[in-house]
Amino acid sequence: xxxxxxxxxxxxxxxxxxxxxxxxxxxxxxxxxxxxxxxxxxxxxxxxxxxxxxxxxxxxxxxxxxxxxxxxxxxxxxxxxxxxxxxxxxxxxxxxxxxxxxxxxxxxxxxxxxxxxxxxxxxxxxxxxxxxxxxxxxxxxxxxxxxxxxxxxxxxxxxxxxxx
Amino acid sequence: xxxxxxxxxxxxxxxxxxxxxxxxxxxxxxxxxxxxxxxxxxxxxxxxxxxxxxxxxxxxxxxxxxxxxxxxxxxxxxxxxxxxxxxxxxxxxxxxxxxxxxxxxxxxxxxxxxxxxxxxxxxxxxxxxxxxxxxxxxxxxxxxxxxxxxxxxxxxxxxxxxxxxxx
Numbered sequence: 001x002x003x004x005x006x007x008x009x010x011x012x013x014x015x016x017x018x019x020x021x022x023x024x025x026x027x028x029x030x031x032x033x034x035x036x037x038x039x040x041x042x043x044x045x046x047x048x049x050x051x052x053x054x055x056x057x058x059x060x061x062x063x064x065x066x067x068x069x070x071x072x073x074x075x076x077x078x079x080x081x082x083x084x085x086x087x088x089x090x091x092x093x094x095x096x097x098x099x100x101x102x103x104x105x106x107x108x109x110x111x112x113x114x115x116x117x118x119x120x121x122x123x124x125x126x127x128x129x130x131x132x133x134x135x136x137x138x139x140x141x142x143x144x145x146x147x148x149x150x151x152x153x154x155x156x157x158x159x160x161x162x163x164x
Numbered sequence: 165x166x167x168x169x170x171x172x173x174x175x176x177x178x179x180x181x182x183x184x185x186x187x188x189x190x191x192x193x194x195x196x197x198x199x200x201x202x203x204x205x206x207x208x209x210x211x212x213x214x215x216x217x218x219x220x221x222x223x224x225x226x227x228x229x230x231x232x233x234x235x236x237x238x239x240x241x242x243x244x245x246x247x248x249x250x251x252x253x254x255x256x257x258x259x260x261x262x263x264x265x266x267x268x269x270x271x272x273x274x275x276x277x278x279x280x281x282x283x284x285x286x287x288x289x290x291x292x293x294x295x296x297x298x299x300x301x302x303x304x305x306x307x308x309x310x311x312x313x314x315x316x317x318x319x320x321x322x323x324x325x326x327x328x329x330x331x
Binding site: 020023024027028035036038056057058060061063064065066067068069080097101105154 | 178181182183186189192193196197213214217218221223224225252303304305307312314316319323
């Protein structure tokens with residue numbers, strides 16, 4: 001009778017030990033996975049990066065650009081407002097300013113006239129405005145967009161997309 | 165009954181082992197995430213650049229005062245800036261900031277103004293950039309004066325503060 005009880009107790013002990021042994025291994029494995037996953041999810045970054053949606057220097061450049069007068073004394077703002085496209089001299093000046101200063105910092109630089117809806121405008125100096133609504137409003141694709149109103153329908157838009 | 169007690173003891177050892185394992189794992193994850201300082205020097209350099217730009221050009225026009233000697237002799241005062249830092253790591257004796265402002269004629273690239281403030285030694289460590297070197301930010305913008313003269317404004321901002329931002 002006594003021997004039978006001992007055998008039963010031993011069985012219970014072995015059962016508990018196996019349970020805890022498996023539980024320990026499971027916990028160690030889960031911990032290891034968590035640690036490895038967290039080290040991949042948060043890579044060692046070089047610094048804090050802010051999502052940039054404004055660029056003070058680019059907006060200053062754009063404002064000064066629109067205030068620049070041509071040989072006839074007319075500002076670039078007035079010329080674009082009237083014609084809705086760049087004159088040769090104004091387009092070249094825009095290209096010189098924005099491509100020279102900002103193409104090192106951003107992967108795409110575009111300047112041109114857009115209407116209130118339009119996202120598919122193009123001109124001879126900056127080409128087609130190849131940014132979609134998804135890119136413009138997605139926080140994961142940071143961009144800088146500066147707009148100066150020309151009239152009720154049209155705006156002059158500087159788009160700097162994709163911080164290098 | 166005695167065997168049951170023995171089994172409990174073995175289980176309580178497992179409990180402690182698991183407790184320490186979990187605690188060690190959580191500690192490791194927290195330390196690996198929060199153990200390093202945030203490097204905010206690039207943001208600081210950006211703020212410094214923006215403040216200088218605001219001082220140099222307002223409403224699209226170049227502040228013509230920057231062409232005068234009084235401005236060039238007191239860039240920080242004129243732009244309402246100071247390079248005071250906390251009294252740590254001997255920073256009080258070694259300035260942690262440097263800023264250089266250049267104004268060039270836009271077409272000819274002839275230098276009209278060059279003015280700087282802060283620790284000029286810092287700019288020598290900008291290239292080659294490494295983890296322990298100061299953060300350098302070199303940016304440009306376009307401006308005009310009231311006479312429609314066109315200018316290129318270059319601003320170099322350097323922030324050191326390596327001890328608090330890099331580990």
